[in-house]
Amino acid sequence: MKKLVSLLIMLVLLCNSALSWAQTEPEEIKLEDNKFKDYFFEALKQKGIENYDKAIVALERCLKIEPNNATIHYEIGKNYLALKDYKNAYSSFEKASTLDPTNKWFLIGMYDVDYETKDYIDGVKIINKLILFDPKFKEDLVSLYMNTGQFDEALTLINELNENAGKSDRREGYKMQILSQGQYQDAEIANLVNQINKYPKEESNYISLIYYYSKKDNLEKVLEIAHQLEKQIPSSEWAQVSLFKSYLVNNESEKAINAMNIVLASAKVDSKIKHRIFNEFLIYVNTNPQLTPVLDKAIGYFDNDTNVNVAKEIGKYYHNKKQFDKAVKYYQLSFKKNNLDEVETNLLLLDIYIQQSEFEKTVKTATDMVASYPVQPQFYYYAGLAHNQLKQFKKAKEMLEMGMDYVVEDIPLEINYNIQLGEAYNGLGDANKKELYFSKANELLKKQKQDE
Structure with a gap:
């Protein structure tokens, strides 16, 4: 050639x-x-x-x-x-x-x-001359502007090329780099407003504009653009993402539920956003308990979510609020959705049974879990504690002594084991063993405080 x-x-x-x-x-x-x-x-x-x-x-x-x-x-x-x-x-x-x-x-x-x-300054001068021969050289000019730090010129040219030639991964990368600096975001907002006026059916411009207004905490503008998007593209899931919050604030339950269901069913909306919306609705339901059936139904949208067991997380939410009946309901539901978290969920259930003094349930659940997970010391502990409370001291001693072998580098659990063993031997009338285990518990408590 x-x-x-x-x-x-x-x-x-x-x-x-x-x-x-x-x-x-x-x-x-x-x-x-x-x-x-x-x-x-x-x-x-x-x-x-x-x-x-x-x-x-x-x-x-x-x-x-x-x-x-x-x-x-x-x-x-x-x-x-x-x-x-x-x-x-x-x-x-x-x-x-x-x-x-x-x-x-x-x-x-x-x-x-x-x-x-790497003489990018002279390169800008030469490329500007070459553009007169072939406008395709504008792509090179964008890169030169990035290298010379002429971000205003780069952003203007990127937006021009995006409109006339379509977006490219490289230009979008440059744009993200520029817009990470706050002083350029106003220019991008003005560009997006202009693009929306020109192309009112282009959804991505609304989404980007909502994002930048959100970063500025301008809720009024976020809602304005979301309403504008909903008007132009009624089927847009992204419009509902922004409108959902305003519906909750205004106590418009039916609209909020509809918006949430659209978002949760969407294949376009990121799972993190879905979880955020669901969590906001969970908080709303806590003060509007009549909507609990809607919450239960919404859990179904996360059936295929392998990262988060939503039912269990709801259970933990109510658990922390000491609304134990509700917590138990969702822990039980989580077993039907996902058995991968069985150990943690059962430990949470056992904690609730103990706090509610349901010792028979504690014994049954903990014993069943010992059979399934024989090296998990927490289940032996709960079983032993519950046996002590039921005055079944021999069974408590046997369960606790078996479980102690599996306690490794867990001082708080070891302290509790020694306390329960002391209680068991006290119930059996062995004062020496009782004092031995209570003494071990005290020594570990002192060590724990020193380490802190």
């Missing part, structure tokens, strides 16, 4: 030479023409075998015959560039461009030098 280009260049040169020699004697023309061709082909040969110095010598001989031949200056520049002699390369390309300002390749040569030397 390079040889073909070089031959084409040679033909152009020869045509130029014929014109310049129009007033010369025929014999002189032939002599000069032969020399020029010989030097030029010699340059091509030397360049082909990467003897760039010798190629330059041959081309300089061409220049003695035609000192203002732009193409020869360009060829010299290419050889200097191959030698990484950037100063002479740039000078040669610049000379070629001065002689023939209509040839974009001469400017491209200058830009190649700028790129190699």
Whole structure:
């Protein structure tokens, strides 16, 4: 390909030479023409075998015959560039461009030098000239603006290209980099407002604008744009994301439920946003318990969520509020949805049974879990504690002594084990063992306080 280009260049040169020699004697023309061709082909040969110095010598001989031949200056520049002699390369390309300002390749040569030397400021100047030949060079100009820190110009150009040529991953990456700096967000807000006015059915512009208004905590504008989006695109799930909160604040239950159901069923909305909306509705239901059936139904949207057991998390919410009946209901429901969290959920249930003094339930649940998870010391502990409360001291002692073997580097649990073993031996009438385990518990308590 390079040889073909070089031959084409040679033909152009020869045509130029014929014109310049129009007033010369025929014999002189032939002599000069032969020399020029010989030097030029010699340059091509030397360049082909990467003897760039010798190629330059041959081309300089061409220049003695035609000192203002732009193409020869360009060829010299290419050889200097191959030698990484950037100063002479740039000078040669610049000379070629001065002689023939209509040839974009001469400017491209200058830009190649700028790129190699990271002279982005001069690169901006050259690319702006190249854009007059081909608007596609605007893509390069965006990168140059990023390298020179001209973010205002970069953002303006990115928005122009996005509108006229469509978005690209690289430009969107640059845009995110610029907009991470707060001072440029007002310009982007103005751009998005303009885009919405031009293209009212383009959902992504509304979503981006809602995002930036949210970052500024401008709730009034968030709701305004969300309502605008809902009006233009009634089916938009994203409109409901923003409207949901306002419905809750205004106590518009039916609208809030409808918005939540649309969002939870959406394949477009991120799962984190879905969880946030669900949690807000959970808090709302706590003061509006008549909506509990709606909450229970909404859990079904998370059946395939392998990251979060939603029913269990609701149980923990009510657990922390000491609303134990509700907590137990959702813990039980979580077993139907996902058995992967069985150990933690049962421990939470056992904690509630103990706080409610339901020791028979505690014994049954803890004993069943010991059979399923024989190396989990917490289940032995709960079983032993409940047996003590039921005055079944021998069973308590046996369960606790078995479980103690599995307690590893858990001082709080070890303290509780010793206390319960002391209680068991006290119930069995063994005062010495009782004092032994109570004494161990006290020593561990002292150690724990020292470590804190």
